[in-house]
Amino acid sequence: xSRPFTVGIHIDGPGSHPAALGDVGGGAERVLGPDxxxxxxxxxxxxxxxxxxxxxxxxxxxxxxxxxxxxxPVQQAAFAGPLSSRIGLIPEIPVSYVEPFHTATxxxxxxxxxxxxxxxLVSAENxxxxxxxxxxxxxxxxxLAAELADAVAVVRRLWDSWExxxxxxxxxxxxxxxxxxxHYIDFVGRTFSVKGPSxxxxxxxxxxxxxVPVAHAAGVDADAVIVSAGTGLAERVxxxxxxGVAIVIVxxxxxxxxxxxxxxxxxxxxxxDRPWPGAAAERFLGTAAELTGLIGELAETVDGVRILxxxxxxxxxxxxxAVLPALTAAGVHEPPRPGTSLRQALGLPAAENIxxxxxxx
Amino acid sequence: MTTATQNDGRPARNQIQFGxxxxxxxxxTIWHWPESGDQLAFESFRRVAQTAERGxxxxxxxxxxxxxxxxxxxxxHLDVVGRPDAQTQDAALAAVTSRIGLVATQSTxxxxxxxxxxxLASLNRLSGGRNAxxxxxxxxxxxxxxxRRGGYVSEEERYRHADAFVTAxxxxxxxxxxxxxxxxxxxxxxxxxxxxxxxxxxxxxAGRPVLFQAGDSTEGRDFAAKHxxxxxxxxxxxxxxxxxxxxxxxxxxAAGRPEGAVRPFPGSTFVIGDTDAEAQEKWREVQLxxxxxxxxxxxxxxxxxxxxxxxxxxxxxxxxxxxxxITDVTRGSWGxxxxxxxxxxxxxxxARDRGWSIREFVIHQAARGNDxxxxxxxxxxxxxxxxxxxxxxxxxxxxxxPYLTPTGLDDIVNRLVPELQHRGIYPERYVGTTxxxxxxxxxxx
Numbered sequence: 071x072s073r074p075f076t077v078g079i080h081i082d083g084p085g086s087h088p089a090a091l092g093d094v095g096g097g098a099e100r101v102l103g104p105d106x107x108x109x110x111x112x113x114x115x116x117x118x119x120x121x122x123x124x125x126x127x128x129x130x131x132x133x134x135x136x137x138x139x140x141x142x143p144v145q146q147a148a149f150a151g152p153l154s155s156r157i158g159l160i161p162e163i164p165v166s167y168v169e170p171f172h173t174a175t176x177x178x179x180x181x182x183x184x185x186x187x188x189x190x191l192v193s194a195e196n197x198x199x200x201x202x203x204x205x206x207x208x209x210x211x212x213x214l215a216a217e218l219a220d221a222v223a224v225v226r227r228l229w230d231s232w233e234x235x236x237x238x239x240x241x242x243x244x245x246x247x248x249x250x251x252x253h254y255i256d257f258v259g260r261t262f263s264v265k266g267p268s269x270x271x272x273x274x275x276x277x278x279x280x281x282v283p284v285a286h287a288a289g290v291d292a293d294a295v296i297v298s299a300g301t302g303l304a305e306r307v308x309x310x311x312x313x314g315v316a317i318v319i320v321x322x323x324x325x326x327x328x329x330x331x332x333x334x335x336x337x338x339x340x341x342x343d344r345p346w347p348g349a350a351a352e353r354f355l356g357t358a359a360e361l362t363g364l365i366g367e368l369a370e371t372v373d374g375v376r377i378l379x380x381x382x383x384x385x386x387x388x389x390x391x392a393v394l395p396a397l398t399a400a401g402v403h404e405p406p407r408p409g410t411s412l413r414q415a416l417g418l419p420a421a422e423n424i425x426x427x428x429x430x431x
Numbered sequence: 432m433t434t435a436t437q438n439d440g441r442p443a444r445n446q447i448q449f450g451x452x453x454x455x456x457x458x459x460t461i462w463h464w465p466e467s468g469d470q471l472a473f474e475s476f477r478r479v480a481q482t483a484e485r486g487x488x489x490x491x492x493x494x495x496x497x498x499x500x501x502x503x504x505x506x507x508h509l510d511v512v513g514r515p516d517a518q519t520q521d522a523a524l525a526a527v528t529s530r531i532g533l534v535a536t537q538s539t540x541x542x543x544x545x546x547x548x549x550x551l552a553s554l555n556r557l558s559g560g561r562n563a564x565x566x567x568x569x570x571x572x573x574x575x576x577x578x579r580r581g582g583y584v585s586e587e588e589r590y591r592h593a594d595a596f597v598t599a600x601x602x603x604x605x606x607x608x609x610x611x612x613x614x615x616x617x618x619x620x621x622x623x624x625x626x627x628x629x630x631x632x633x634x635x636x637a638g639r640p641v642l643f644q645a646g647d648s649t650e651g652r653d654f655a656a657k658h659x660x661x662x663x664x665x666x667x668x669x670x671x672x673x674x675x676x677x678x679x680x681x682x683x684x685a686a687g688r689p690e691g692a693v694r695p696f697p698g699s700t701f702v703i704g705d706t707d708a709e710a711q712e713k714w715r716e717v718q719l720x721x722x723x724x725x726x727x728x729x730x731x732x733x734x735x736x737x738x739x740x741x742x743x744x745x746x747x748x749x750x751x752x753x754x755x756x757i758t759d760v761t762r763g764s765w766g767x768x769x770x771x772x773x774x775x776x777x778x779x780x781x782a783r784d785r786g787w788s789i790r791e792f793v794i795h796q797a798a799r800g801n802d803x804x805x806x807x808x809x810x811x812x813x814x815x816x817x818x819x820x821x822x823x824x825x826x827x828x829x830x831x832x833p834y835l836t837p838t839g840l841d842d843i844v845n846r847l848v849p850e851l852q853h854r855g856i857y858p859e860r861y862v863g864t865t866x867x868x869x870x871x872x873x874x875x876x
Contacts, residue, residue, distance in 0.1 A: 102632065104525065104557050129630055138607060138615075139630045142553035145522035149557055152473065152527045168546060171497075171577045172516065179515035183473045183523035199616075202627035203545040232513070237470075241463045244725030247513075249506040252499070265576035267506075269496035271471055271513040 073317070073417040076374035077365065077394065077403045078158070079114050079386075082125035083140055086323060087380035088133045089343035094383055098136050104149070107141065110382065111150040114157060117390035118398065118405030120415050121158025122150070123191045123281075123376065128164060128200035132347070144176045151183030156405065158412035160189035160281065165221035166196045166214065167204040173221070174228035174268055181273035186411035189279040190225070194218055194286040213261065219289045220259030222280055226291060227255040229277055230423045231267035253425045275411050276421030281319070284310050293418055296321050296376065300352030307371055317416060319374040323353040325381075326361060326388040333357075340380060358392035362400070365393070369402050373417075444855045447821045448828030448870060449848075450490035450534070451483045451840055452698060455832030458797075459700070460511045461720045468837045470511050473523060478837035480524045483531055486844030487858050489869040490532035491524065492663075492830060493517040495567065497541055498574045501761035502729055503738060509726050511836075518550055525558040532866030533558055534643060536565040539592065541578045544599035544619075545628045551600070551640050552607060552632040560634075560865030563641035565663060568593040568654075573761055590650040595623040597642075597658050604639050605876055607631035637865035638874040643696070656682035656693055660872055661827055667697040668804050669819060676825040694827035701831060702807040703842045714807045717834050718794045727790040730797070734758055734774050744790045748779045814850045821856035827870060 083101045084090035091097060100106050114122050125131070126143035143161035150159050159180060163173055173190075180188035194214060201208045209217060236251035255266035282292040284306065294317035297306040303320065310318045323346075325333040333355040340346065346353075354361055368375055379385035397403040406415045413421065453476065454460055461467055468475050480491045496514050500507040517535035524533055533554070537547060554562040570589040572582025584592045599619050606617040606628065617628040634640075644659035646652065655662045656679055666675040676695050683693040702717060704710025722730070724744035731748065732739050736755030753771035782792040805816025820826050833839020851857035862868055867875075 102556050104559060107557065108526070127630075138609075138612070139549065139553075139632045141557055141632075142522075142550050144519055145550070145553050145557055148519045148522040149526045151523045152477065167543070169541065169578055172542075175516040176519045179519035179523070182471060182515060183520065185473070199627075199629060202616075203629065204543050205624055205626050237513070239462055239467075241723070244723040245508045246462050246511055247506075247508045249508040252506055262579040263576070264578075265498070267499055269499060269513065270515055 073373050074415070075369045075403055076120035076416060077397065078121040078123060078319070078374065078376040079119045079389070080123045080125065080376055080378040081110060081114070081382065083131065083134055083137055084383065085381035085385070086133060086378040087340050087346050088135070089340040090381040091134050091136050092343060093381045101137060102141055107146055107149055108153060111153050113386055113390060115154045117386065118394045119157055120374070120406055121160050121189065121412060123160045123162060126162040126164070126193060128167070128195055128203060144180065147188065148180045148183050151180060154184070155408040156410065158187050158189055158415055159184050160191050162191040162193050164193040164195040165218055166209060167201060167206055170221045170224045170262070171228065171264055174225040175270040177225070177278055178229060178268065178270040178273040181275055181278055186274035188273070189281060189412050192218065192222060192280060192282045192290070194283065215289060216260040218286055220262070222290050222292070224255070224257045224259060224264050226277060227257055228264070228266055228268040229273060230425055231255050232271040233423055233426050234272050234276065236271060272423070275413050276423060279412050279416055279418060287313055287315060293317060294319055294416065298352055300349060304371065316418065317373045319376050320368055320372045321376050321378060323348070323378045323380065324361065324385060325353065325355045326385050327357045328384045328388050336384065337380065346380070358388045359396070362393050362396040365397060366400060366402050445821050445824050446856050446858060447817060447826060448489040448858070449486065450492055450696065450828060450830040451479060451488055452492040452830045452832045453479055454494060454511060454514060454836070456494070458510050458721045458726050459832050459834060460836055461717065461834050462511050464720060464835065466835050466838050470836055471513055471515070475837040476520060476524060477527050479840060480528050480531060482840045482844055484528050486840065486848045487861060488531055489828060490534050490563065490866060492534040492565065493520055493536060495536035495538060497538060497569060498577050503732060509723065509729055518554055521562060522554055522557055525554070525561065530861040530864060532561050532563055532641065532869060534563040534565050536567055538567050538569045539596035540569045540584050541574070544596050544624060545603055545626055545630070548600040548603035549630055549632065552604060552634055555634050555640050556632060560637035560867065563643055563866055565643040565645060566593065566597060566659065567645060590654050592623055593654060595621045599624055599626065601639065603628050603631050604634055607633045608876060609633050634876065636874065637867040638876045641866050641870065641872065652679060653682055653686070655679070656688065657686040659693055661694055661696045661870070663830055664695045664697045666695065667699040667829065672697060672820065672825050673823065695825065696827050696830055699806055699829040699831055700834060701813055701843055701847065703810060703813065703846055705809065707808040707812050710808045718798065721834065722790060722794050722797060724790060727793040730793045731789060734769065734771050736771060742789065745788045748782045748789055748792060810846050810850045813847055814854060817851060818854060818856055
């Protein structure tokens with residue numbers, strides 16, 4: 071079976087352009103409320119995306135200075151769980167400063183609330199400003215790399231710390247669980263140690279898909295890496311494949327012709343308000359049909375594309391009504407079916423459990 | 432029919448509220464009956480939360496787990512165990528409910544103030560002002576083994592640290608008020624923390640999340656009197672509840688809080704039958720199901736500190752003495768740091784006097800007077816009992832631990848709630864959309 075080609079979308083409040091808030095009727099108050107989250111998840115699921123990532127950061131969004139902070143991405147993903155049935159839900163969670171034990175149980179809880187559709191977009195965020203909120207100092211590169219590898223490893227261990235059939239409810243012995251199927255992980259990392267087991271039993275998927283930006287993926291036990299689009303993509307993809315990670319996803323910032331306004335004009339209008347940082351050459355500007363063509367070409371070399379729309383309110387309609395239907399018609403992408411786990415949607419095999427596989431500890 | 436409200440829409444009588452404590456503690460949830468559902472499936476949580484909302488419950492409570500409980504040095508395997516992360520689960524439940532309050536128990540020790548303040552503020556917005564924080568103050572190093580800093584808070588510093596933590600969280604929330612934006616980044620410093628906070632969200636119109644607290648020591652009560660809106664107390668019995676309410680009122684006054692600012696919300700279990708006799712029979716069945724022979728022995732083992740499986744659960748209490756002086760902390764919320772020999776002697780004497788077997792003794796011990804509170808009986812009997820509490824105004828309400836998941840609230844919502852509404856001592860409907868409104872608390876930042 072060849073790997074399915076996935077199309078995901080990144081949700082960052084009003085969109086990824088720093089002036090996108092201007093497109094939202096209701097402004098910050100609406101972006102920071104439940105109705106907007108409810109509506110957005112319904113729209114992106116109806117569009118047929120494989121998954122949505124929810125932006126997260128220790129700091130206020132660089133993208134929208136009018137927003138004091140985002141809604142917590144873990145909570146957004148959990149909130150979206152019972153409101154959807156097909157789409158993968160992937161919060162962006164940094165490893166720096168936060169407790170890996172909490173990250174493991176938060177993600178497992180989303181997986182329960184969505185019945186197997188959660189994933190983890192690992193963030194390598196690290197700065198003096200972020201660290202100061204925790205009363206800590208920023209990490210140097212070496213420590214950060216160790217922190218990333220250790221945090222992913224320990225979270226995975228915690229997901230494995232309950233075997234899937236640990237709950238036995240055996241009245242004759244009075245036992246609710248078979249404690250032989252729960253495991254102290256006794257993880258000792260470079261800057262922290264975790265005893266285990268998790269307080270949350272093994273999540274429905276066993277192991278949630280873990281996605282890491284390629285720049286931080288070395289030594290990290292990831293299922294997928296994200297590379298940026300633009301010049302030199304082939305080299306970046308080749309380098310990513312060298313890491314031995316199963317899935318390579320390309321990030322694509324997108325501005326589309328919309329409502330009779332050309333993409334270039336839209337971007338100029340948004341940029342006049344506040345310029346979009348980053349490399350303009352890596353962005354896609356054009357029509358829905360052109361984007362469909364580009365994604366079709368990318369499907370030849372990568373396993374998926376994650377779209378970062380400049381403005382959700384404007385670009386999402388084009389993606390939903392033009393781009394994704396065309397990709398489906400062309401056989402490039404298939405929307406997930408209800409009941410599909412995120413692992414299945416990404417073409418990952420059923421997860422093994424290190425403790426079940428290698429005997430009792 | 433009597434009218435339950437005055438012309439201005441306010442209740443004519445003092446009312447009580449209900450909350451539901453999902454999973455309860457220890458052996459309270461029966462896992463081996465045909466009605467015992469999945470204890471972790473989201474569907475079970477949805478079913479309970481939506482049933483509670485149909486019954487106009489003020490709040491849905493989730494506990495927190497930071498380390499799995501152990502018994503005699505191994506994982507405790509007799510009780511329901513395993514739970515979701517509380518705030519994450521509350522966020523999911525916020526999507527499928529619209530009125531009920533959502534309470535997450537969160538530790539001041541194994542969280543960071545800026546991060547927790549942010550997540551609570553986020554849930555405040557996502558839930559439309561329905562969330563609450565049940566503040567707990569874990570301090571043992573055993574729990575700390577799952578966290579970066581280990582057991583860094585000593586027992587002596589426990590409440591001083593918690594006070595600093597909660598003060599920081601409140602400060603961060605205030606800095607999120609758009610009118611106070613010039614305060615960011617917020618520099619916060621005390622004996623425990625030195626922070627510079629940039630990320631904070633404005634709270635909804637009802638103000639900060641409602642604060643619950645559950646500590647029962649002198650220090651715990653003072654802490655609650657200073658910070659909390661409600662106390663999830665272990666004092667449901669009438670006389671005990673009266674005394675507790677007076678004690679808390681006194682402490683709150685000393686802390687400079689206005690009258691009625693801090694109110695008890697005791698944990699309780701209701702068992703409803705068609706008649707009082709039938710309810711008592713049912714209660715007996717429930718207790719026998721909760722206290723299995725193995726659980727009865729384990730209950731004693733917690734004090735004795737050694738395996739007692741050589742003893743017959745239907746026979747007398749062990750004649751040997753405990754092997755430990757002080758009981759340990761690894762069983763979680765119950766039985767920490769007790770004087771073992773003294774307790775064993777008291778228990779043996781009581782059991783001998785009453786002629787109780789081990790299992791019978793534990794059943795009586797665990798009931799803790801629940802059957803004498805008037806909480807086991809016909810709907811009329813329970814309503815009569817609750818009417819006394821409502822009229823005396825000694826509790827804001829009761830946090831109910833159903834003994835079954837997910838059907839444990841059905842009888843309470845279908846049978847008890849309508850009777851209480853008829854008597855005018857329970858809300859007919861939600862008066863507002865926020866938890867503060869349900870509880871009659873003024874907006875507060």
